[in-house]
Amino acid sequence: MSCSSLKHRYEQMKGQGGIRFKDAMTLYSDLKGSLDAHNLEMTELQKSNDQSSIQHLQNHITEGNQLLSEFENMTFH
Structure with missing residues (x-):
């Protein structure tokens, strides 16, 4: 599952009360x-030097790392 799909699923769960x-x-x-x-x-993309695809993928990685950080800092009550 993609990082953006996981983020969407996470936001849905949060919106449903926890x-x-x-x-x-x-x-x-x-x-x-x-x-x-x-x-x-x-x-692999860096080997081919496909800058457009590299930038697109880097955006996904950044989004995923932000969500990962949010998970790692999550507290439960």
């Missing part, structure tokens, strides 16, 4: 996997 721990862990795991895939793809 996120269960199990769901947060699943989102976190999915996000880590997505970022790992993006980073592998980035390595």
